[in-house]
Amino acid sequence: MELPDFLEFAEFNRLRERMGAEQLGAFEFFDPRLHLTADERMALEAGIETGWAALRCMHDYTLAYKNSRVLLELQVPGTDPQAPVYHLAYCRILQNRRREHPQQNLMLGTRQPQASAWPKRVCPDCLQQLQFQGYDAARTRHRHYSERVLEEFDLIEFFQRYPIYPLPSKVLLALDSVG
Ligand SMILES: [Zn+2]
Numbered sequence: 001m002e003l004p005d006f007l008e009f010a011e012f013n014r015l016r017e018r019m020g021a022e023q024l025g026a027f028e029f030f031d032p033r034l035h036l037t038a039d040e041r042m043a044l045e046a047g048i049e050t051g052w053a054a055l056r057c058m059h060d061y062t063l064a065y066k067n068s069r070v071l072l073e074l075q076v077p078g079t080d081p082q083a084p085v086y087h088l089a090y091c092r093i094l095q096n097r098r099r100e101h102p103q104q105n106l107m108l109g110t111r112q113p114q115a116s117a118w119p120k121r122v123c124p125d126c127l128q129q130l131q132f133q134g135y136d137a138a139r140t141r142h143r144h145y146s147e148r149v150l151e152e153f154d155l156i157e158f159f160q161r162y163p164i165y166p167l168p169s170k171v172l173l174a175l176d177s178v179g
Pocket of ligand 1: 090091093094124125126
Protein backbone atom coordinates (compact mmCIF):
# COMPACT_ATOMS: atom_id res chain seq x y z
CA MET A 1 0.00 0.00 0.00
CA GLU A 2 1.32 3.42 -0.88
CA LEU A 3 0.73 6.19 1.61
CA PRO A 4 0.04 9.73 0.44
CA ASP A 5 2.71 12.33 1.15
CA PHE A 6 1.21 14.00 4.20
CA LEU A 7 3.57 16.96 3.89
CA GLU A 8 1.58 17.91 0.78
CA PHE A 9 -1.77 17.23 2.43
CA ALA A 10 -3.55 20.60 2.65
CA GLU A 11 -5.88 19.65 5.52
CA PHE A 12 -3.00 18.55 7.71
CA ASN A 13 -0.91 21.58 6.83
CA ARG A 14 -3.77 23.90 7.82
CA LEU A 15 -4.18 21.97 11.07
CA ARG A 16 -0.46 22.19 11.72
CA GLU A 17 -0.56 26.00 11.18
CA ARG A 18 -3.54 26.33 13.52
CA MET A 19 -1.67 24.37 16.18
CA GLY A 20 1.38 26.56 15.71
CA ALA A 21 3.48 23.43 15.11
CA GLU A 22 6.33 24.63 12.98
CA GLN A 23 8.61 21.68 13.54
CA LEU A 24 7.73 18.48 11.79
CA GLY A 25 9.36 16.50 14.59
CA ALA A 26 11.50 13.42 14.26
CA PHE A 27 10.11 9.99 13.89
CA GLU A 28 11.95 6.74 13.37
CA PHE A 29 10.41 3.51 12.24
CA PHE A 30 11.17 0.64 14.56
CA ASP A 31 14.03 -1.38 13.14
CA PRO A 32 14.59 -4.67 15.02
CA ARG A 33 18.27 -4.72 13.93
CA LEU A 34 18.89 -1.41 15.70
CA HIS A 35 16.21 -0.86 18.29
CA LEU A 36 15.60 -2.74 21.50
CA THR A 37 12.07 -3.83 22.26
CA ALA A 38 10.73 -3.17 25.77
CA ASP A 39 11.22 -6.87 26.53
CA GLU A 40 14.83 -6.78 25.35
CA ARG A 41 15.53 -3.77 27.55
CA MET A 42 14.18 -5.65 30.54
CA ALA A 43 16.21 -8.73 29.63
CA LEU A 44 19.36 -6.59 29.39
CA GLU A 45 18.88 -5.42 32.95
CA ALA A 46 19.18 -9.03 34.07
CA GLY A 47 21.92 -9.84 31.54
CA ILE A 48 21.72 -11.59 28.18
CA GLU A 49 24.02 -14.08 26.53
CA THR A 50 25.19 -13.43 22.98
CA GLY A 51 28.22 -13.49 20.66
CA TRP A 52 30.67 -10.94 19.25
CA ALA A 53 28.55 -10.31 16.15
CA ALA A 54 25.87 -8.62 18.27
CA LEU A 55 28.34 -6.18 19.79
CA ARG A 56 29.22 -2.76 18.39
CA CYS A 57 32.14 -0.58 19.38
CA MET A 58 31.11 3.10 19.48
CA HIS A 59 33.43 5.87 18.22
CA ASP A 60 34.31 6.58 21.85
CA TYR A 61 35.16 2.85 22.38
CA THR A 62 32.20 2.16 24.64
CA LEU A 63 30.20 -1.00 23.87
CA ALA A 64 26.71 -1.13 22.40
CA TYR A 65 24.08 -3.78 21.89
CA LYS A 66 21.49 -2.40 19.44
CA ASN A 67 20.71 1.14 20.69
CA SER A 68 21.93 0.69 24.25
CA ARG A 69 25.35 0.99 25.82
CA VAL A 70 26.22 -2.16 27.73
CA LEU A 71 28.59 -3.74 30.19
CA LEU A 72 30.21 -7.00 29.20
CA GLU A 73 31.33 -10.07 31.02
CA LEU A 74 33.31 -12.64 29.13
CA GLN A 75 31.78 -15.77 30.58
CA VAL A 76 28.38 -16.81 31.67
CA PRO A 77 28.09 -15.83 35.35
CA GLY A 78 28.93 -18.60 37.72
CA THR A 79 31.08 -20.54 35.29
CA ASP A 80 34.34 -18.62 35.29
CA PRO A 81 36.09 -17.74 38.50
CA GLN A 82 38.97 -16.48 36.32
CA ALA A 83 37.05 -13.39 35.21
CA PRO A 84 37.41 -10.88 38.00
CA VAL A 85 36.35 -7.79 36.01
CA TYR A 86 33.56 -6.52 33.80
CA HIS A 87 34.22 -4.39 30.71
CA LEU A 88 32.80 -1.08 29.52
CA ALA A 89 34.91 -0.49 26.44
CA TYR A 90 36.44 -2.39 23.55
CA CYS A 91 39.71 -2.56 25.44
CA ARG A 92 42.94 -4.40 24.61
CA ILE A 93 41.81 -7.49 26.53
CA LEU A 94 38.55 -7.74 24.59
CA GLN A 95 40.29 -7.10 21.26
CA ASN A 96 42.70 -9.99 21.94
CA ARG A 97 39.95 -12.21 23.20
CA ARG A 98 37.89 -11.52 20.08
CA ARG A 99 40.82 -12.61 17.89
CA GLU A 100 41.62 -15.72 19.92
CA HIS A 101 38.08 -16.84 20.74
CA PRO A 102 35.74 -15.71 17.96
CA GLN A 103 33.02 -18.11 19.21
CA GLN A 104 33.19 -16.85 22.79
CA ASN A 105 29.94 -16.40 24.67
CA LEU A 106 29.47 -12.90 26.03
CA MET A 107 27.24 -11.74 28.81
CA LEU A 108 25.83 -8.24 28.27
CA GLY A 109 23.89 -6.09 30.68
CA THR A 110 22.99 -2.51 31.48
CA ARG A 111 23.77 -2.80 35.15
CA GLN A 112 25.49 -5.13 37.55
CA PRO A 113 22.75 -7.52 38.51
CA GLN A 114 22.36 -7.70 42.26
CA ALA A 115 23.18 -11.03 43.89
CA SER A 116 24.81 -12.54 40.86
CA ALA A 117 28.18 -13.91 40.01
CA TRP A 118 29.08 -10.84 37.93
CA PRO A 119 32.47 -9.50 38.85
CA LYS A 120 32.27 -6.40 40.98
CA ARG A 121 35.38 -4.68 39.62
CA VAL A 122 35.68 -2.65 36.46
CA CYS A 123 38.45 -3.56 33.98
CA PRO A 124 41.42 -1.14 34.28
CA ASP A 125 42.16 -1.55 30.56
CA CYS A 126 38.71 -0.20 29.78
CA LEU A 127 39.40 2.92 31.87
CA GLN A 128 42.71 3.25 30.03
CA GLN A 129 41.03 2.92 26.63
CA LEU A 130 38.49 5.60 27.56
CA GLN A 131 41.00 7.68 29.50
CA PHE A 132 38.17 7.85 31.99
CA GLN A 133 38.62 10.87 34.28
CA GLY A 134 42.22 11.10 33.09
CA TYR A 135 43.03 7.49 34.02
CA ASP A 136 46.46 6.58 32.66
CA ALA A 137 48.23 3.61 34.22
CA ALA A 138 51.22 4.10 31.90
CA ARG A 139 52.20 7.39 33.57
CA THR A 140 54.16 6.48 36.67
CA ARG A 141 53.96 9.91 38.27
CA HIS A 142 50.23 9.79 37.79
CA ARG A 143 49.88 6.36 39.37
CA HIS A 144 48.24 7.27 42.67
CA TYR A 145 45.69 9.38 40.91
CA SER A 146 44.86 6.54 38.46
CA GLU A 147 44.60 4.03 41.30
CA ARG A 148 42.10 6.31 42.98
CA VAL A 149 40.00 6.65 39.80
CA LEU A 150 39.90 2.84 39.59
CA GLU A 151 39.04 2.35 43.25
CA GLU A 152 36.37 5.01 43.28
CA PHE A 153 34.88 4.04 39.95
CA ASP A 154 31.12 4.43 40.00
CA LEU A 155 28.90 2.95 37.32
CA ILE A 156 26.18 5.59 37.79
CA GLU A 157 28.72 8.34 37.21
CA PHE A 158 30.00 6.46 34.16
CA PHE A 159 26.54 6.33 32.61
CA GLN A 160 26.06 10.03 33.29
CA ARG A 161 29.09 10.68 31.12
CA TYR A 162 28.10 8.00 28.58
CA PRO A 163 24.28 7.81 28.49
CA ILE A 164 22.92 4.27 28.22
CA TYR A 165 19.92 4.75 25.97
CA PRO A 166 18.86 5.45 23.27
CA LEU A 167 21.90 5.68 21.03
CA PRO A 168 21.15 7.44 17.71
CA SER A 169 20.46 5.13 14.76
CA LYS A 170 22.55 7.29 12.45
CA VAL A 171 25.63 6.61 14.59
CA LEU A 172 24.87 2.89 14.90
CA LEU A 173 24.39 2.44 11.16
CA ALA A 174 27.87 3.84 10.54
CA LEU A 175 29.48 1.24 12.81
CA ASP A 176 30.39 -2.37 12.08
CA SER A 177 29.85 -5.05 14.65
CA VAL A 178 33.08 -6.20 16.28
CA GLY A 179 32.33 -9.78 15.16
ZN1 LIG B 1 38.24 -4.09 29.49
